[in-house]
Amino acid sequence: MDRVALTQEAAELIRRLRADHGPLMFHQSGGCCDGSAPMCYPAGEFRTGGSDTHLGDLVVDDEPVPVWMSAKQFEYWRHTHLTIDVVPGRGSGFSLEAPLGVRFLIRSRLLTDEESLALNG
Protein backbone atom coordinates (compact mmCIF):
# COMPACT_ATOMS: atom_id res chain seq x y z
CA MET A 1 0.00 0.00 0.00
CA ASP A 2 1.53 3.29 -1.09
CA ARG A 3 1.05 6.99 -0.50
CA VAL A 4 2.48 7.90 -3.87
CA ALA A 5 1.93 6.68 -7.40
CA LEU A 6 2.59 7.92 -10.90
CA THR A 7 0.81 7.95 -14.23
CA GLN A 8 2.10 6.24 -17.36
CA GLU A 9 3.02 9.64 -18.78
CA ALA A 10 5.02 10.47 -15.67
CA ALA A 11 6.80 7.11 -15.87
CA GLU A 12 7.72 7.81 -19.49
CA LEU A 13 9.09 11.22 -18.56
CA ILE A 14 11.11 9.71 -15.72
CA ARG A 15 12.69 7.26 -18.18
CA ARG A 16 13.60 10.11 -20.46
CA LEU A 17 15.05 12.28 -17.68
CA ARG A 18 16.92 9.32 -16.21
CA ALA A 19 18.65 8.74 -19.53
CA ASP A 20 20.03 12.30 -19.38
CA HIS A 21 20.55 12.80 -15.67
CA GLY A 22 20.92 9.39 -14.02
CA PRO A 23 19.03 8.36 -10.88
CA LEU A 24 16.30 10.81 -9.82
CA MET A 25 14.40 12.00 -6.77
CA PHE A 26 11.34 14.13 -6.04
CA HIS A 27 10.81 16.72 -3.34
CA GLN A 28 7.28 18.07 -3.03
CA SER A 29 7.28 21.85 -2.79
CA GLY A 30 5.00 24.25 -0.97
CA GLY A 31 4.43 27.99 -1.03
CA CYS A 32 4.01 30.46 -3.82
CA CYS A 33 4.47 30.54 -7.58
CA ASP A 34 5.28 26.95 -8.44
CA GLY A 35 4.66 25.72 -4.93
CA SER A 36 2.70 22.52 -4.55
CA ALA A 37 4.63 21.14 -7.51
CA PRO A 38 6.73 18.00 -7.20
CA MET A 39 10.31 19.00 -8.02
CA CYS A 40 12.41 16.41 -9.81
CA TYR A 41 16.19 16.45 -9.29
CA PRO A 42 19.17 14.20 -9.87
CA ALA A 43 19.28 11.89 -6.83
CA GLY A 44 21.17 13.61 -4.02
CA GLU A 45 21.04 17.08 -5.60
CA PHE A 46 18.53 18.19 -2.98
CA ARG A 47 19.71 17.49 0.56
CA THR A 48 17.00 15.85 2.62
CA GLY A 49 17.36 15.58 6.36
CA GLY A 50 15.58 15.07 9.63
CA SER A 51 13.02 17.70 8.70
CA ASP A 52 11.80 15.64 5.74
CA THR A 53 9.48 12.68 5.39
CA HIS A 54 10.11 9.93 2.87
CA LEU A 55 6.69 9.29 1.35
CA GLY A 56 7.76 6.25 -0.61
CA ASP A 57 9.52 5.20 -3.77
CA LEU A 58 8.11 5.28 -7.27
CA VAL A 59 9.42 2.26 -9.09
CA VAL A 60 10.15 2.71 -12.78
CA ASP A 61 11.82 -0.23 -14.54
CA ASP A 62 12.79 -1.73 -11.19
CA GLU A 63 14.65 1.40 -10.14
CA PRO A 64 13.32 3.45 -7.25
CA VAL A 65 12.65 7.19 -7.38
CA PRO A 66 12.27 8.38 -3.78
CA VAL A 67 9.60 11.00 -3.05
CA TRP A 68 10.15 13.40 -0.15
CA MET A 69 8.25 16.20 1.53
CA SER A 70 8.99 18.45 4.48
CA ALA A 71 7.73 16.73 7.63
CA LYS A 72 5.76 19.80 8.69
CA GLN A 73 3.99 19.89 5.35
CA PHE A 74 3.35 16.17 5.51
CA GLU A 75 1.28 16.67 8.66
CA TYR A 76 -1.23 18.60 6.52
CA TRP A 77 -1.04 16.13 3.61
CA ARG A 78 -0.97 12.76 5.35
CA HIS A 79 -4.66 12.02 4.77
CA THR A 80 -4.24 12.18 1.00
CA HIS A 81 -2.84 9.88 -1.65
CA LEU A 82 -0.64 11.53 -4.27
CA THR A 83 -0.23 10.70 -7.92
CA ILE A 84 2.51 12.37 -9.93
CA ASP A 85 1.25 13.30 -13.38
CA VAL A 86 2.56 15.42 -16.28
CA VAL A 87 0.92 18.40 -17.99
CA PRO A 88 2.10 20.71 -20.76
CA GLY A 89 3.58 23.86 -19.31
CA ARG A 90 6.64 25.53 -18.01
CA GLY A 91 7.18 25.23 -14.33
CA SER A 92 9.78 27.31 -12.62
CA GLY A 93 12.17 26.16 -10.01
CA PHE A 94 15.08 23.92 -10.88
CA SER A 95 13.02 20.85 -11.72
CA LEU A 96 14.61 18.85 -14.52
CA GLU A 97 11.62 18.50 -16.83
CA ALA A 98 10.83 22.21 -17.37
CA PRO A 99 12.98 22.67 -20.52
CA LEU A 100 10.99 19.88 -22.20
CA GLY A 101 7.83 22.00 -22.14
CA VAL A 102 6.12 19.80 -19.58
CA ARG A 103 5.60 19.93 -15.86
CA PHE A 104 5.13 17.33 -13.18
CA LEU A 105 1.85 17.89 -11.33
CA ILE A 106 0.43 16.35 -8.17
CA ARG A 107 -3.06 14.88 -8.31
CA SER A 108 -4.56 14.03 -4.97
CA ARG A 109 -7.32 11.90 -3.55
CA LEU A 110 -8.36 11.06 -0.01
CA LEU A 111 -6.91 7.87 1.41
CA THR A 112 -9.54 5.16 1.83
CA ASP A 113 -10.26 4.06 5.40
CA GLU A 114 -8.28 0.91 4.79
CA GLU A 115 -5.29 2.82 3.39
CA SER A 116 -5.46 5.33 6.20
CA LEU A 117 -5.38 2.58 8.81
CA ALA A 118 -2.45 0.88 7.14
CA LEU A 119 -0.41 4.04 6.45
CA ASN A 120 -1.26 6.35 9.33
CA GLY A 121 -2.22 3.82 12.02
Add this chain to the structure above:
Amino acid sequence: MAEFAAPGQQGSVVAYQERYDHFIGGEYVAPAKGAYFENPTPVTGQVFTEIARGTAEDVEKALDAAHGASRAWGRTSPAERANVLNRIADRMEENLEAIAVAECWENGKPVRETLAADIPLAIDHFRYFAGVIRAQEGGISQIDQDLVAYHFQEPLGVVGQIIPWNFPILMATWKLAPALAAGNCVVLKPAEQTPASIHVLLSFIADLLPPGVLNVVNGFGVEAGKPLASSSRIAKIAFTGETTTGRLIMQYASENIIPVTLELGGKSPNIFFEDVAATRDSFYDKALEGFTMFALNQGEVCTCPSRALIQSSIYDQFLADATERTKAVKQGNPLDTDTMIGAQASNDQLEKILSYIDIGKQEGAKLVTGGERADLGGDLSGGYYVTPTIFEGDNKMRIFQEEIFGPVVSVARFDDYDDAVKTANDTLYGLGAGVWSRDGGTAYRAGRDIQAGRVWVNNYHAYPAHAAFGGYKDSGIGRENHRMMLDHYQQTKNLLVSYSQNAQGFF
Protein backbone atom coordinates in the same frame (compact mmCIF):
# COMPACT_ATOMS: atom_id res chain seq x y z
CA MET B 1 -14.38 51.21 -21.59
CA ALA B 2 -11.33 51.03 -23.76
CA GLU B 3 -9.57 48.07 -25.23
CA PHE B 4 -5.89 48.20 -26.00
CA ALA B 5 -4.74 46.55 -29.21
CA ALA B 6 -2.64 43.47 -28.60
CA PRO B 7 1.11 44.15 -28.79
CA GLY B 8 2.29 44.15 -32.38
CA GLN B 9 -1.21 44.65 -33.76
CA GLN B 10 -2.16 47.80 -35.62
CA GLY B 11 -2.70 50.66 -33.22
CA SER B 12 -0.92 48.99 -30.32
CA VAL B 13 1.13 51.14 -27.99
CA VAL B 14 3.85 48.51 -27.85
CA ALA B 15 5.36 45.76 -29.98
CA TYR B 16 7.42 42.81 -28.86
CA GLN B 17 10.40 41.78 -30.96
CA GLU B 18 10.24 38.38 -32.58
CA ARG B 19 13.18 37.24 -30.50
CA TYR B 20 15.15 38.34 -27.44
CA ASP B 21 18.76 37.51 -26.63
CA HIS B 22 20.48 37.96 -23.29
CA PHE B 23 21.28 41.48 -22.15
CA ILE B 24 24.91 41.32 -21.08
CA GLY B 25 27.43 44.13 -20.68
CA GLY B 26 25.04 46.72 -22.10
CA GLU B 27 24.25 44.87 -25.31
CA TYR B 28 22.24 41.97 -26.60
CA VAL B 29 24.21 38.75 -26.86
CA ALA B 30 23.06 35.53 -28.51
CA PRO B 31 22.96 32.45 -26.27
CA ALA B 32 26.17 30.39 -26.34
CA LYS B 33 24.33 27.26 -27.36
CA GLY B 34 22.14 29.07 -29.88
CA ALA B 35 18.85 27.76 -28.48
CA TYR B 36 15.63 29.70 -27.92
CA PHE B 37 12.27 28.85 -26.37
CA GLU B 38 8.78 29.99 -27.27
CA ASN B 39 6.87 32.39 -25.07
CA PRO B 40 3.07 32.20 -25.20
CA THR B 41 0.65 34.83 -23.93
CA PRO B 42 -1.79 33.42 -21.38
CA VAL B 43 -4.42 35.77 -22.84
CA THR B 44 -4.88 33.52 -25.89
CA GLY B 45 -2.32 30.73 -25.45
CA GLN B 46 -0.55 31.85 -28.66
CA VAL B 47 3.22 32.24 -28.94
CA PHE B 48 4.23 35.89 -29.41
CA THR B 49 8.03 35.89 -29.12
CA GLU B 50 10.98 33.63 -28.50
CA ILE B 51 13.58 33.92 -25.83
CA ALA B 52 17.22 32.95 -25.44
CA ARG B 53 17.58 29.66 -23.62
CA GLY B 54 20.47 30.50 -21.34
CA THR B 55 23.03 28.09 -19.94
CA ALA B 56 26.00 28.22 -17.60
CA GLU B 57 28.16 29.75 -20.36
CA ASP B 58 25.79 32.71 -20.66
CA VAL B 59 25.65 33.12 -16.90
CA GLU B 60 29.47 33.20 -16.80
CA LYS B 61 29.54 35.84 -19.50
CA ALA B 62 27.04 37.94 -17.54
CA LEU B 63 29.09 37.51 -14.38
CA ASP B 64 32.20 38.63 -16.29
CA ALA B 65 30.36 41.78 -17.37
CA ALA B 66 29.03 42.42 -13.88
CA HIS B 67 32.42 41.98 -12.26
CA GLY B 68 33.94 44.24 -14.89
CA ALA B 69 31.52 47.01 -13.98
CA SER B 70 31.38 46.39 -10.27
CA ARG B 71 34.32 48.42 -9.02
CA ALA B 72 33.40 51.61 -10.87
CA TRP B 73 29.68 51.37 -10.10
CA GLY B 74 30.35 50.68 -6.43
CA ARG B 75 32.42 53.84 -6.25
CA THR B 76 29.89 56.19 -7.79
CA SER B 77 28.45 58.66 -5.36
CA PRO B 78 25.03 57.98 -3.87
CA ALA B 79 23.82 61.09 -5.70
CA GLU B 80 24.95 59.68 -9.05
CA ARG B 81 23.19 56.38 -8.44
CA ALA B 82 20.10 58.17 -7.19
CA ASN B 83 20.05 60.21 -10.37
CA VAL B 84 20.18 57.06 -12.47
CA LEU B 85 17.28 55.52 -10.54
CA ASN B 86 15.27 58.72 -10.88
CA ARG B 87 15.91 58.79 -14.62
CA ILE B 88 14.78 55.17 -14.88
CA ALA B 89 11.59 56.13 -13.06
CA ASP B 90 11.03 59.10 -15.38
CA ARG B 91 11.48 56.96 -18.50
CA MET B 92 9.06 54.39 -17.15
CA GLU B 93 6.52 57.09 -16.43
CA GLU B 94 6.88 58.49 -19.94
CA ASN B 95 6.26 55.01 -21.36
CA LEU B 96 3.79 53.76 -18.79
CA GLU B 97 1.13 52.59 -21.23
CA ALA B 98 3.56 50.65 -23.37
CA ILE B 99 5.11 48.87 -20.39
CA ALA B 100 1.70 48.23 -18.82
CA VAL B 101 0.28 46.69 -21.99
CA ALA B 102 3.40 44.58 -22.49
CA GLU B 103 3.12 43.29 -18.93
CA CYS B 104 -0.58 42.53 -19.35
CA TRP B 105 0.05 40.56 -22.54
CA GLU B 106 2.86 38.51 -21.11
CA ASN B 107 1.38 37.70 -17.69
CA GLY B 108 -2.37 37.71 -18.42
CA LYS B 109 -3.24 40.20 -15.69
CA PRO B 110 -5.72 42.99 -16.47
CA VAL B 111 -4.24 46.14 -17.99
CA ARG B 112 -6.33 48.06 -15.46
CA GLU B 113 -4.01 46.66 -12.83
CA THR B 114 -0.73 47.19 -14.64
CA LEU B 115 -1.71 50.79 -15.46
CA ALA B 116 -2.80 51.63 -11.93
CA ALA B 117 -0.65 49.39 -9.75
CA ASP B 118 2.23 47.30 -11.12
CA ILE B 119 4.02 49.93 -13.16
CA PRO B 120 3.26 53.02 -11.01
CA LEU B 121 4.46 51.07 -7.96
CA ALA B 122 7.63 50.08 -9.79
CA ILE B 123 8.24 53.72 -10.77
CA ASP B 124 7.75 54.81 -7.18
CA HIS B 125 10.07 52.08 -5.99
CA PHE B 126 12.97 53.41 -8.04
CA ARG B 127 12.28 56.91 -6.71
CA TYR B 128 12.05 55.65 -3.15
CA PHE B 129 15.44 53.98 -3.28
CA ALA B 130 16.90 57.00 -5.05
CA GLY B 131 15.78 58.93 -1.98
CA VAL B 132 16.89 56.60 0.77
CA ILE B 133 20.37 55.97 -0.60
CA ARG B 134 21.09 59.69 -0.45
CA ALA B 135 19.74 59.94 3.06
CA GLN B 136 21.57 56.89 4.39
CA GLU B 137 24.18 57.59 7.03
CA GLY B 138 26.93 55.48 8.51
CA GLY B 139 27.84 55.65 12.17
CA ILE B 140 30.51 57.06 14.41
CA SER B 141 30.84 55.47 17.84
CA GLN B 142 33.20 56.70 20.44
CA ILE B 143 34.47 53.58 22.19
CA ASP B 144 36.70 55.53 24.57
CA GLN B 145 38.51 58.81 24.54
CA ASP B 146 40.94 57.79 21.78
CA LEU B 147 39.22 54.89 20.09
CA VAL B 148 36.54 55.49 17.48
CA ALA B 149 34.44 52.98 15.51
CA TYR B 150 33.39 54.16 12.10
CA HIS B 151 30.68 52.15 10.33
CA PHE B 152 30.42 52.37 6.58
CA GLN B 153 27.98 50.62 4.25
CA GLU B 154 29.66 49.11 1.24
CA PRO B 155 28.11 47.28 -1.70
CA LEU B 156 28.26 43.50 -1.73
CA GLY B 157 29.60 43.49 -5.29
CA VAL B 158 27.84 41.25 -7.81
CA VAL B 159 24.51 39.76 -6.81
CA GLY B 160 22.16 37.22 -8.38
CA GLN B 161 18.41 37.73 -8.51
CA ILE B 162 15.76 35.24 -9.60
CA ILE B 163 12.42 36.83 -10.36
CA PRO B 164 8.93 35.28 -10.17
CA TRP B 165 6.28 35.40 -12.87
CA ASN B 166 3.35 36.91 -11.00
CA PHE B 167 4.52 40.55 -11.15
CA PRO B 168 7.42 40.29 -13.60
CA ILE B 169 8.38 43.97 -13.66
CA LEU B 170 7.36 44.97 -10.14
CA MET B 171 9.12 42.01 -8.53
CA ALA B 172 12.23 42.65 -10.64
CA THR B 173 12.08 46.26 -9.42
CA TRP B 174 11.73 45.24 -5.77
CA LYS B 175 15.05 43.46 -6.11
CA LEU B 176 16.80 45.75 -8.57
CA ALA B 177 16.15 49.17 -7.07
CA PRO B 178 17.76 48.51 -3.67
CA ALA B 179 20.59 46.48 -5.20
CA LEU B 180 21.50 49.22 -7.68
CA ALA B 181 21.00 51.99 -5.13
CA ALA B 182 23.43 50.24 -2.80
CA GLY B 183 26.04 50.10 -5.56
CA ASN B 184 25.84 46.46 -6.63
CA CYS B 185 25.94 45.00 -10.10
CA VAL B 186 23.24 42.49 -10.91
CA VAL B 187 22.77 39.32 -12.90
CA LEU B 188 19.04 38.81 -13.09
CA LYS B 189 17.12 35.80 -14.34
CA PRO B 190 13.46 36.42 -15.12
CA ALA B 191 10.95 33.61 -14.75
CA GLU B 192 10.70 31.36 -17.79
CA GLN B 193 6.93 31.94 -17.87
CA THR B 194 7.39 35.71 -18.15
CA PRO B 195 10.80 36.30 -19.68
CA ALA B 196 9.99 39.08 -22.15
CA SER B 197 8.39 42.14 -20.55
CA ILE B 198 11.60 43.08 -18.78
CA HIS B 199 13.16 43.47 -22.24
CA VAL B 200 10.46 45.98 -23.13
CA LEU B 201 11.41 47.82 -19.96
CA LEU B 202 15.10 47.56 -20.93
CA SER B 203 14.33 49.05 -24.34
CA PHE B 204 13.40 52.26 -22.51
CA ILE B 205 16.06 52.35 -19.77
CA ALA B 206 19.11 50.39 -20.92
CA ASP B 207 21.03 53.51 -22.01
CA LEU B 208 20.74 54.99 -18.51
CA LEU B 209 22.90 52.33 -16.87
CA PRO B 210 26.64 51.81 -17.41
CA PRO B 211 27.31 48.55 -19.30
CA GLY B 212 27.50 45.54 -17.03
CA VAL B 213 25.67 47.06 -14.09
CA LEU B 214 22.49 45.18 -14.99
CA ASN B 215 22.62 41.93 -16.92
CA VAL B 216 19.61 39.79 -17.81
CA VAL B 217 20.07 36.11 -18.62
CA ASN B 218 16.94 34.27 -19.65
CA GLY B 219 16.32 30.57 -19.52
CA PHE B 220 15.04 27.71 -17.44
CA GLY B 221 15.67 27.28 -13.75
CA VAL B 222 17.71 24.13 -14.08
CA GLU B 223 19.78 25.46 -16.99
CA ALA B 224 20.28 29.14 -16.10
CA GLY B 225 18.93 29.66 -12.58
CA LYS B 226 21.01 26.93 -11.02
CA PRO B 227 24.36 28.07 -12.48
CA LEU B 228 23.56 31.56 -11.22
CA ALA B 229 22.41 30.52 -7.74
CA SER B 230 25.29 28.09 -7.25
CA SER B 231 28.00 30.36 -8.67
CA SER B 232 30.98 31.13 -6.47
CA ARG B 233 31.12 34.53 -8.19
CA ILE B 234 28.01 36.04 -6.62
CA ALA B 235 28.03 37.74 -3.24
CA LYS B 236 24.35 37.18 -2.59
CA ILE B 237 21.32 35.49 -4.10
CA ALA B 238 17.74 36.75 -3.87
CA PHE B 239 14.85 34.51 -4.82
CA THR B 240 11.08 34.67 -4.81
CA GLY B 241 9.30 31.38 -5.35
CA GLU B 242 8.50 28.24 -3.42
CA THR B 243 9.92 26.31 -0.51
CA THR B 244 11.74 23.44 -2.19
CA THR B 245 13.64 25.71 -4.57
CA GLY B 246 14.20 28.09 -1.66
CA ARG B 247 15.86 25.31 0.31
CA LEU B 248 17.92 24.26 -2.69
CA ILE B 249 19.12 27.84 -3.14
CA MET B 250 20.08 28.01 0.53
CA GLN B 251 21.93 24.77 0.07
CA TYR B 252 23.93 26.21 -2.84
CA ALA B 253 24.49 29.43 -0.88
CA SER B 254 25.86 27.42 2.03
CA GLU B 255 28.49 25.98 -0.30
CA ASN B 256 29.66 29.51 -1.10
CA ILE B 257 28.95 31.06 2.31
CA ILE B 258 26.84 33.87 0.91
CA PRO B 259 23.61 35.40 2.20
CA VAL B 260 20.21 34.73 0.74
CA THR B 261 16.93 36.54 0.83
CA LEU B 262 13.97 34.31 0.17
CA GLU B 263 10.31 35.09 -0.27
CA LEU B 264 8.50 31.79 -0.45
CA GLY B 265 4.80 32.51 -0.24
CA GLY B 266 2.06 32.08 2.28
CA LYS B 267 -1.49 31.13 3.05
CA SER B 268 -2.66 34.40 4.38
CA PRO B 269 -5.64 34.66 6.72
CA ASN B 270 -8.10 37.52 6.33
CA ILE B 271 -10.04 37.92 9.59
CA PHE B 272 -13.41 39.64 9.81
CA PHE B 273 -14.53 40.42 13.38
CA GLU B 274 -18.24 40.83 14.04
CA ASP B 275 -18.20 44.59 14.56
CA VAL B 276 -17.38 44.96 10.85
CA ALA B 277 -21.09 44.36 10.21
CA ALA B 278 -22.35 46.69 12.94
CA THR B 279 -23.79 48.95 10.25
CA ARG B 280 -24.04 48.73 6.48
CA ASP B 281 -21.88 51.74 5.80
CA SER B 282 -18.91 52.48 3.60
CA PHE B 283 -16.61 50.62 5.99
CA TYR B 284 -18.72 47.49 5.59
CA ASP B 285 -18.40 47.91 1.84
CA LYS B 286 -14.64 48.29 2.24
CA ALA B 287 -14.52 45.05 4.24
CA LEU B 288 -16.41 43.23 1.49
CA GLU B 289 -13.89 44.52 -1.01
CA GLY B 290 -11.20 43.30 1.36
CA PHE B 291 -12.66 39.80 1.21
CA THR B 292 -12.77 39.94 -2.59
CA MET B 293 -9.07 40.83 -2.77
CA PHE B 294 -8.37 37.09 -3.09
CA ALA B 295 -9.15 37.51 -6.79
CA LEU B 296 -6.67 40.35 -7.33
CA ASN B 297 -4.06 39.41 -9.90
CA GLN B 298 -6.01 36.16 -10.42
CA GLY B 299 -4.95 35.13 -6.94
CA GLU B 300 -1.34 34.92 -8.12
CA VAL B 301 0.03 36.91 -5.22
CA CYS B 302 2.19 35.48 -2.44
CA THR B 303 -0.02 37.32 0.04
CA CYS B 304 -3.32 36.32 -1.55
CA PRO B 305 -5.88 36.45 1.30
CA SER B 306 -6.81 32.88 0.54
CA ARG B 307 -8.22 31.98 3.97
CA ALA B 308 -11.15 34.14 5.02
CA LEU B 309 -12.07 33.74 8.70
CA ILE B 310 -15.47 35.22 9.58
CA GLN B 311 -16.93 35.49 13.08
CA SER B 312 -19.87 33.14 13.58
CA SER B 313 -22.35 35.84 14.60
CA ILE B 314 -22.10 37.57 11.19
CA TYR B 315 -20.98 34.59 9.14
CA ASP B 316 -24.02 33.84 6.99
CA GLN B 317 -24.91 37.39 6.01
CA PHE B 318 -21.31 38.51 5.53
CA LEU B 319 -20.51 35.52 3.34
CA ALA B 320 -23.69 36.08 1.31
CA ASP B 321 -22.76 39.74 0.75
CA ALA B 322 -19.14 38.83 -0.01
CA THR B 323 -20.25 36.21 -2.51
CA GLU B 324 -22.38 38.78 -4.29
CA ARG B 325 -19.41 41.10 -4.37
CA THR B 326 -17.22 38.34 -5.76
CA LYS B 327 -19.71 37.54 -8.51
CA ALA B 328 -19.53 41.17 -9.58
CA VAL B 329 -15.81 40.86 -10.39
CA LYS B 330 -15.67 41.30 -14.14
CA GLN B 331 -13.71 38.65 -16.00
CA GLY B 332 -12.71 39.25 -19.57
CA ASN B 333 -10.08 40.30 -22.06
CA PRO B 334 -7.13 41.52 -19.97
CA LEU B 335 -6.54 44.31 -22.52
CA ASP B 336 -9.98 45.79 -21.75
CA THR B 337 -9.70 48.51 -19.11
CA ASP B 338 -12.97 47.36 -17.51
CA THR B 339 -11.69 43.84 -16.91
CA MET B 340 -10.91 43.13 -13.25
CA ILE B 341 -9.68 39.55 -13.49
CA GLY B 342 -7.68 38.20 -16.41
CA ALA B 343 -5.88 34.97 -17.25
CA GLN B 344 -3.75 32.68 -15.06
CA ALA B 345 -0.14 33.02 -16.09
CA SER B 346 0.39 29.58 -17.62
CA ASN B 347 -1.25 26.30 -18.52
CA ASP B 348 0.45 24.41 -15.69
CA GLN B 349 -0.79 27.04 -13.26
CA LEU B 350 -4.32 26.54 -14.59
CA GLU B 351 -3.97 22.77 -14.18
CA LYS B 352 -2.69 23.15 -10.64
CA ILE B 353 -5.60 25.36 -9.63
CA LEU B 354 -8.10 22.90 -11.10
CA SER B 355 -6.37 20.06 -9.22
CA TYR B 356 -6.88 21.99 -5.98
CA ILE B 357 -10.53 22.64 -6.73
CA ASP B 358 -10.80 18.88 -7.21
CA ILE B 359 -9.18 17.96 -3.87
CA GLY B 360 -11.25 20.65 -2.15
CA LYS B 361 -14.44 18.99 -3.32
CA GLN B 362 -13.13 15.55 -2.37
CA GLU B 363 -12.34 16.75 1.14
CA GLY B 364 -15.93 17.88 1.53
CA ALA B 365 -15.49 21.62 1.18
CA LYS B 366 -18.67 23.32 -0.01
CA LEU B 367 -18.37 25.18 -3.29
CA VAL B 368 -20.18 28.51 -2.93
CA THR B 369 -19.37 30.00 -6.32
CA GLY B 370 -16.99 29.52 -9.24
CA GLY B 371 -14.85 26.41 -9.29
CA GLU B 372 -14.28 25.98 -12.97
CA ARG B 373 -12.28 27.01 -15.97
CA ALA B 374 -13.91 29.90 -17.82
CA ASP B 375 -14.22 29.87 -21.61
CA LEU B 376 -14.39 33.48 -22.70
CA GLY B 377 -14.94 32.68 -26.38
CA GLY B 378 -13.15 33.74 -29.56
CA ASP B 379 -9.36 34.03 -29.34
CA LEU B 380 -9.63 34.01 -25.57
CA SER B 381 -10.79 30.38 -25.59
CA GLY B 382 -7.14 29.37 -25.79
CA GLY B 383 -6.30 31.41 -22.67
CA TYR B 384 -6.14 30.22 -19.08
CA TYR B 385 -9.12 31.63 -17.20
CA VAL B 386 -10.60 30.51 -13.88
CA THR B 387 -13.79 31.91 -12.33
CA PRO B 388 -13.37 33.44 -8.85
CA THR B 389 -14.03 30.59 -6.46
CA ILE B 390 -15.28 30.49 -2.87
CA PHE B 391 -15.12 27.32 -0.76
CA GLU B 392 -16.46 26.83 2.76
CA GLY B 393 -14.62 24.27 4.84
CA ASP B 394 -12.25 23.50 7.67
CA ASN B 395 -8.74 24.83 8.28
CA LYS B 396 -7.32 21.30 8.26
CA MET B 397 -8.26 20.81 4.63
CA ARG B 398 -5.51 21.07 2.07
CA ILE B 399 -7.20 23.98 0.30
CA PHE B 400 -6.73 25.88 3.59
CA GLN B 401 -3.10 24.89 3.93
CA GLU B 402 -1.54 25.20 0.52
CA GLU B 403 -1.01 28.19 -1.64
CA ILE B 404 -3.20 27.54 -4.65
CA PHE B 405 -2.00 30.71 -6.37
CA GLY B 406 -5.34 31.12 -8.07
CA PRO B 407 -8.56 33.06 -7.46
CA VAL B 408 -9.71 30.65 -4.78
CA VAL B 409 -10.62 31.57 -1.19
CA SER B 410 -11.37 29.05 1.54
CA VAL B 411 -13.76 30.33 4.19
CA ALA B 412 -14.16 29.18 7.78
CA ARG B 413 -15.95 30.57 10.82
CA PHE B 414 -14.57 31.40 14.26
CA ASP B 415 -16.31 31.93 17.59
CA ASP B 416 -14.10 34.38 19.45
CA TYR B 417 -10.77 36.22 19.38
CA ASP B 418 -8.67 33.30 20.60
CA ASP B 419 -10.26 30.97 18.09
CA ALA B 420 -9.54 33.45 15.29
CA VAL B 421 -5.87 33.84 16.18
CA LYS B 422 -5.39 30.11 16.68
CA THR B 423 -6.82 29.30 13.26
CA ALA B 424 -4.94 32.18 11.62
CA ASN B 425 -1.64 30.84 12.97
CA ASP B 426 -2.40 27.20 12.14
CA THR B 427 -0.34 27.29 8.95
CA LEU B 428 3.24 26.65 7.87
CA TYR B 429 3.51 30.15 6.50
CA GLY B 430 3.53 33.70 7.78
CA LEU B 431 3.78 36.20 4.98
CA GLY B 432 0.59 38.28 5.02
CA ALA B 433 -2.62 38.62 6.98
CA GLY B 434 -5.65 40.89 7.10
CA VAL B 435 -7.54 42.08 10.17
CA TRP B 436 -10.86 43.87 9.88
CA SER B 437 -12.46 45.50 12.91
CA ARG B 438 -13.92 48.85 13.94
CA ASP B 439 -12.28 48.39 17.33
CA GLY B 440 -8.71 49.64 17.35
CA GLY B 441 -7.79 47.47 20.34
CA THR B 442 -9.00 44.26 18.73
CA ALA B 443 -7.28 45.09 15.47
CA TYR B 444 -4.03 45.97 17.22
CA ARG B 445 -3.94 42.84 19.38
CA ALA B 446 -4.79 40.56 16.47
CA GLY B 447 -2.19 42.26 14.32
CA ARG B 448 0.45 41.58 16.95
CA ASP B 449 -0.67 38.02 17.70
CA ILE B 450 -0.67 36.81 14.11
CA GLN B 451 2.66 35.31 13.11
CA ALA B 452 3.14 37.08 9.79
CA GLY B 453 5.51 39.70 8.45
CA ARG B 454 2.82 41.95 6.98
CA VAL B 455 -0.55 42.42 8.67
CA TRP B 456 -2.93 44.73 6.86
CA VAL B 457 -5.40 46.33 9.24
CA ASN B 458 -8.61 47.51 7.60
CA ASN B 459 -7.04 47.36 4.16
CA TYR B 460 -5.38 44.75 1.98
CA HIS B 461 -3.01 44.37 -0.95
CA ALA B 462 -1.41 47.80 -0.56
CA TYR B 463 2.33 47.72 -1.32
CA PRO B 464 3.95 51.08 -0.57
CA ALA B 465 7.73 51.13 -0.91
CA HIS B 466 8.16 52.47 2.61
CA ALA B 467 6.56 49.46 4.37
CA ALA B 468 8.63 46.33 5.02
CA PHE B 469 7.47 43.13 3.37
CA GLY B 470 8.58 39.60 4.15
CA GLY B 471 7.80 36.39 5.91
CA TYR B 472 7.74 34.64 9.26
CA LYS B 473 8.00 30.86 9.51
CA ASP B 474 8.35 28.98 6.20
CA SER B 475 7.57 32.13 4.21
CA GLY B 476 11.21 33.04 3.91
CA ILE B 477 14.16 35.03 5.15
CA GLY B 478 14.69 38.76 4.98
CA ARG B 479 12.53 41.64 3.88
CA GLU B 480 11.83 43.59 0.72
CA ASN B 481 10.73 47.20 0.44
CA HIS B 482 11.59 49.85 3.02
CA ARG B 483 14.95 51.50 3.63
CA MET B 484 15.98 48.44 5.66
CA MET B 485 16.20 46.56 2.36
CA LEU B 486 19.51 48.30 1.77
CA ASP B 487 20.95 46.18 4.59
CA HIS B 488 20.33 43.09 2.48
CA TYR B 489 22.51 44.53 -0.28
CA GLN B 490 25.31 46.02 1.77
CA GLN B 491 28.24 44.92 3.84
CA THR B 492 29.07 46.72 7.04
CA LYS B 493 32.63 47.97 7.14
CA ASN B 494 33.89 48.82 10.56
CA LEU B 495 36.97 50.98 10.77
CA LEU B 496 38.22 50.85 14.35
CA VAL B 497 40.63 53.75 14.72
CA SER B 498 42.92 54.51 17.60
CA TYR B 499 43.99 58.13 18.03
CA SER B 500 46.16 57.27 21.02
CA GLN B 501 49.96 57.62 20.85
CA ASN B 502 50.49 54.93 23.50
CA ALA B 503 51.04 51.17 23.17
CA GLN B 504 47.98 49.08 23.80
CA GLY B 505 49.72 47.31 26.69
CA PHE B 506 49.62 43.65 25.69
CA PHE B 507 53.29 43.13 24.87
